[in-house]
Amino acid sequence: MPYDNELLPGPDLHEPPEELDILVRRVNGAAIEVHRRLGAGLPESSYENAMAIEMTERGIPFERQKRLEIFYKGVRVGYVKVDFLVDGKLIVELKSVVEIMPPDRRQVKTYMRIIRQPLGLLLNFNVALMREGIHRIIASDFDP
Template sequence: MTENEISTKIIGLAIEVHRILGPGLLENAYKECLFYKINKSGLFVEKEKALPLIFEEVKLDCGYRVDLLVEKKFVIEIKSVESLNEIHLAQTLTYLKLGKFKLGLLINFNEILLKNGIRRVVNNL
């Protein structure tokens, strides 16, 4: 499955979760529910996947963790904030770069209409 196909599937699942829960919950509630839906759909998903930082020859565990990593190649960063800003996009792009992943989604579940809270983030490797 390509990153674009995964993206399409994840957006559909996120919309299902949002339709049931609505906005206003903590980030962790959305993460757990989306993790469950992705797993149930048959895709391989890891939660709180650690990403080390490699500086020169040294591998550093700096505590970077991707909210959800799908099929070992697609990053999902989940937020529940008033609005997304540049630091959220930068964080997601950093995860893509550290893991050498091509594509990810930044999803803010604290929106009345979820499509307004979804951003595709691309790493131009």
């Protein structure tokens, strides 16, 4: 029997709502602008700071380093921190790495399950063109 707030398998959604898609496009636009101005190769924290500035200027609501609690059988067993929780429904994780690896994707998928949302973003700023660093993670991508 599931408990409230328990980390369960991913949402049973395959296509995110249109409002979430619009939010993703706005965040992607902010990331492209940050990358255009800063380029590749900086520490992740620099991109995080710049994304906070850019999203604020664009009126995109977000919480930075948001703490998400993890529950097991109704008992809090820990927490994780996400780089950004945008508008209370979009996980945005930033990286500045040579290559996105499977554990990076799993991390975002786990955070999505915690907040029960069908879509997340993994943004890697260490790329020549930002569009190459934008990774949409959708609920149907959840591992069994």
